[in-house]
Amino acid sequence: MYISRIKIQNFRLLKDTTLNLKEDLSLLIGKNNTGKTSILVLLEHFFENKKFHYEDFSISLRKDINALTDDTDIDRLSIRLFLDIQYDEDDDLSTLSDFILDLDPEIKVAKILFECCIDKKSILKKISEVKTDDKLKFIQKNLSKYLITKIYAYNDNDYTGSEYIFKFRHKLIEKDLKNVNRLIGFEVIHARRNVASSEDRKKAPLSALTTSYFNSKHDSETPDENVSSINTLLSDMDEKLEAKYKPIFENFLKNAKDFLEIENLNVRSDIQSKALFDNSSVVTYGGVDDVLPEHLNGLGYMNILHLLLEVERRKDKFEKSGSSLNLLFIEEPEAHTHPQMQYVFAKNIKSILSDVKCLQTLITSHSPHIVSHSNFKDIRYLKAVDGVVEIKNFYSDLEKEYASEPKQFRFLEQYLNIQSAELFFANKVIFIEGTTEKMLLPLFIQQLDKKLILENAECLPLISQNISILEVGANAKAFGKFLNFLGVKTLIITDIDTTRKLGSSYSACSVNDGEYTSNYSLRHYLDSPSEYSDKDWPKWFKKLKESNLTCAFPDIRVSYQTEENGYHGRSFEDAFIHVNLTKLKDSIKESEDKIWGLKNTSKFNSESNIYELTKEVLDKKSDFAASLLFQSLSEGVVWNMPAYIEEGLKWIAK
Incomplete structure (x- = not known):
């Protein structure tokens, strides 16, 4: 026996939200203000018979509540909690029998409705005694006195649609809270735990x-x-x-x-x-x-x-x-706990709880450390869209999205498990391809923030926007459906990686000589023809070089090298060298040891084009990037940012 579904209507951000639960443990994750705590509060209100207040009603209802009249359909303005309880013939049904209304042996679901409704008759009588100008304030301050909480057993198994509660109220069977408490034991461990610091010597x-x-x-x-x-x-x-x-x-x-x-x-x-x-x-x-x-x-x-x-x-x-079913809610176990302890908690919590009969656990968290060490089938992802929360079953819903790409789904699952689960909690995401970009991007963000603040002092700096920067190599294409699933704004910084055909193989070449690209992320997100031999390939590739293609995903932008001051870079390194050629020459002229990771530095004085020059002088990319960073931080050198990176950062800053 277990609660298979919770449905919530008209409570705060939970306007019409459904949560499908696992039989043992469900992990509720999401960014701040996505309704995780509201689910807990609503359960507490109904299970512990706590008072509701005006502010508990969804904002979309308040206009009608404020304008309450005899004609108001009060049923549409109620806060509701629906519980579906799944059972089988082996369960002890003595406490559940009060809620079983369908005797069909094939139906193994009992349904409970908790409802907080407005006592319209009583409040309207009181409102009639209040001055018109004071009516709104009276309702907001005193609504809690005119709220009635009721519990029903109901059966809508033969009804398809969402109107059963309104059309067949006469079929609802009223129950007492004691009936529920005999059936379901409910306990909460709140995030605000009374843990003393090392300076507190009172009763610990x-x-x-x-x-x-x-x-x-x-x-x-x-x-x-x-x-x-x-x-x-x-x-x-x-x-x-x-x-x-x-x-x-x-x-x-x-x-x-x-x-x-x-x-x-x-x-x-x-x-x-x-x-x-x-x-x-x-x-x-x-x-x-x-x-x-x-x-x-x-x-x-x-x-x-x-x-x-x-x-x-x-x-x-x-x-x-002695309840037949037990529900434990643990709020934010990561509070004041370092990552290693969060890992330990996530790995062991199921075994710790396994000896309690018929126990379901709900855990809320916004810790990537807990998520990465949890079973992804347990995850329920909460997302606020236009002020309304929707809940997605991460694993099953996303598995359907990747049905035609099982390898990419397995890669994604392993990446989130091993590398980072912070994507779940980021407001925005930047994917980068290589070590050089990883080392220098924070510097570029800092430079752009200064520039944007000079243009508009009230703009929110990128550094303050909860942006996750992740190095994914050439695997960015695997994240597309996942990012779309989360609905998170994402910038992918990558290389155009042009090639040309030599015999039966394709070799790297300058953009001017290129006819193809080896970058599958570009091809994936910018919807290229499937084969180089496709008749539409030349047309698509021309648009690629002209930056005239639109990403297939609305919240994702792909930034790659564009033509800048007469040169079109193929990679970050040659694009960077092109826009900083004079500064690099000056640094090398001052001291060859100033810029690391280079070889053949005399070539900087040759007439080689930038593409050939980069191949001839670049030795170790990571050392090169480290020296550029060192020059900037220690000697105040301001490196020029390639245009494609600056444009991408401006886009994600909005």
């Missing part, structure tokens, strides 16, 4: 949490056998202590008897395990012979230990509740 949070965990075991109607053993030991200790108390308190007891005539006054030992644990237990760490108190532990370790203790407490609550 881990020690306090272990005390709470122990007390829950102690207070159980059927105490843990280990707790019972502790109580037996304490009882034995009581007897021994009483024997030692007698000589210590002998005078006190004698005087009390003489003064007050009290018989049988004694000082007895009554050690309570709860009190003992509360006041005399601490969490420590370190070796066998020497330990340190918990407040000297690092905040990252403190947080993960705190989280693990919270998980154990929730597991204990689930076991005691």
